Amino acid sequence: MEVAVSSSDGVMGPLLGKLADLLAGKYGRIRGVRGEILSLQAELTSMHAALKNYTMLEDPDVQVMSWISLLRELAYDTEDCIDKFIRRLGKRGRRGGFKELLRDTTRFLKSLNSRCGIADHIDELKARIKHVKELKDCYKLSEILCSKTEHAAVDPRLCALFAEEAHLVGVEGPRDDLVKWMLKEENSSTKDRKVLSIVGFGGLGKTTLANEVYRKIQGHFDCQVFVSVSQKPYIKNIIKDVISQVPCQDGSTKDTSDWDEKKSIAKLRELLQDKRYLVIVDDIWSTQAWNNIKCAFPYNNCSSRIITTTRIIDVARSCCPGSDDRVYEMAALSDLHSKRLFLKRIFGSEDHCPDMLKESSNEILKKCGGLPLAIISISSLLANRPVVKEEWEKIIRSIGSALENNQSLEGMSKILLLSYNDLPPNLKTCLLYLSVFPEDYVIDRERLVRRWIAEGFISEERGQSQQEVAERYFYELVNKSMVQPEDIGYDGGGQTSLANRQGFIRRLSIQHIDHELAHLLAQEDLSHILQVVRVWKSMI
Incomplete structure (x- = not known):
């Protein structure tokens, strides 16, 4: 749940930055346009402040998550509208000074309804903003935030x-x-x-x-x-x-x-x-x-x-x-110790593993990365499944979703989320971005921080450039043991949730594709994808 909150926060930051740039640039000097931008900026800034408060909740309830989902799609659509406006207006621009720009812009704005429908989009966005704002009051989300108190929970350790x-x-x-x-x-x-x-x-x-x-x-x-x-x-x-x-x-x-x-x-x-x-x-x-x-x-x-x-x-x-x-x-378990722990938990001894499962066990251990908690949790899950290769391969394909939906892995999920929940919103956004890279992919630091900047995740801070701030974020993730400097990967388990997503897909990372996933993708609107990461395996 916390992941959805933070991904929304990552959408709002770049959008507000884009609105600020519009106000500071030539488009902000156009009468009528400036008023629309200021109106959007004021409403979205207020919503962004509320969203930051929700990122501090360890377990947001269903109403909070529903509101956040609406806000995320609203932010994406608003950004699309702004980009379309800038692109269309930019094509009409002339050299020759402000008067020529204003004259050309005025003619263009008068024909927006018939020529590109942007005015209609703006009116629709304003109505949706009003609706999302009213829902926040209707759900009494501010009261939920204030009433959230610490509750006694069993320590997962x-x-x-x-x-x-x-x-x-x-x-x-x-x-x-x-x-x-x-x-x-x-x-x-x-x-x-x-x-x-x-x-x-x-x-x-x-x-x-x-x-x-x-x-x-x-x-x-x-x-x-x-x-x-x-x-x-x-x-x-x-x-x-x-x-x-x-x-x-x-x-x-x-x-x-x-x-x-x-x-x-x-x-x-x-x-x-x-x-x-x-x-x-x-x-x-x-x-x-x-x-x-x-x-x-x-x-x-x-x-x-x-x-x-x-x-x-x-x-x-x-x-x-x-x-x-x-x-x-602490170091991760060696391959030998990982295998010994995994097979001992399932079969009582590493010598009792059937030959047909040895390849599958190696793939599972590779995903566990020498993490004892992961090995123990996954082995406990498999111990209750039929000892057949198909069942093990199913777990390999769906480890990510199993963390969310299987009670036997709940303890592991909570322990891993402790580190994530401790991050400030800006670092959560940067960490989540790593999911666009394939599994077992070593990411160049310079390339990563440049992409954070290009996505709009990084803002200049007093005395520091965007590059310096981005690099500081990277080293903070290393310091908090969230990033390994020479081995950064993603488990690729998120692909199974595509069918349940409402709205548009913005970034798509595919680690493995089969007929079922291909069928799901065929039913999705992929026109709004900003980035597609290469397919990890060809379709069977």
Whole structure:
């Protein structure tokens, strides 16, 4: 759902920029035309502001999505009308100054109804704008936005905390390395507090690895604590959670119900002052959250240890400012470990996979890209399907849609969406644009940022050109583990939703085409496609 919201936001930005350019250019000086442009700009700017608020919703309801769909098509049609106006008017333009332009333009505008119908289109757009605006009030969308409150949800990472060691694959090497590093000063004279920060994309197994290290070394510490931060941390509750896990010397319980943030931090520091503590601070999303939390853990010369996990490289570095601290970047599973985990989950052993499914299993693992969460989720789905090649090939063709529609993959979908939802609207738009490239396609950075600029996704900012802003966006996506600098791909699963789309298709990316998809495409209006990406496989 969030993807639809952000794609709409990406439409509105370029459209408003185009309207601003019209006002600043020669067409904005034409009486009547300027008024129409100003009217469109005012209404669409207001709608764009509302749309930006909706991008902050993690789970927009049906009415919100319906309104957004109408607004998206309205924005596209408005842009088409403006382009047609500029193209037709540009052909009539003369050299010779403003008077000649005005005279020619006036004659042209008088004949718009009969010659190209643009005036009718403008009137229609104005009526649709009014309708969309009225629907927003009718649906009471502003009230929905205000009433959206946090609701208690099951943490999708919960199962990682209780994973059985015997079921894990590929963890032993990193775990043993980190355990050795965490304990290497145990017999030395230096007993400073050290921080290990594990960083990587969602689903790589950061929490699982941190918990495995925790299990191996917890016996070396006076107290052990695990606390999750999440995207919207409530620092006072986090500190109170830690306090509840630290034993009191006199065995008494701690009533923290009326404590504020300052008192909670002071009490925790007091409890930990003379203890060798081990703390896991899981799922940190900002340097500010870490700065608010770290002051609660004192430097007490007891060889204490803190393990943090995050998806953001800059956050990991902020957790580890000292020369004795360590940032550990998670890597995807190797092909061998991926295959072992996948087949073990389905057949109990990699040796029990039928020969007819080996090629299909390799294709599925290629799509999973060494992501443990993806491998576990897809293998769980296949474990409940008939062990026949046709069923596996069906999953290969529809992994993208299966993420949306299959309950067994819901946890994986939510974890992957956490990173996407954390992006600001401008970065969401730029990230979604990567879907126009074929699967396993390595994208040149310069080419990508130029295309972002050409699409109108990038605006100049104070002191920075469009090129500089676009490059900054690229590196922000890298920093947030959303883009791999040398291996950017798209799963190609979106093609199955064509038949359900209302309105026009603007960009079409085809990774695989068969008779069913060809039939769907034959029924679609493809006249408005702005860009077609090459067919990945020829039709069977």
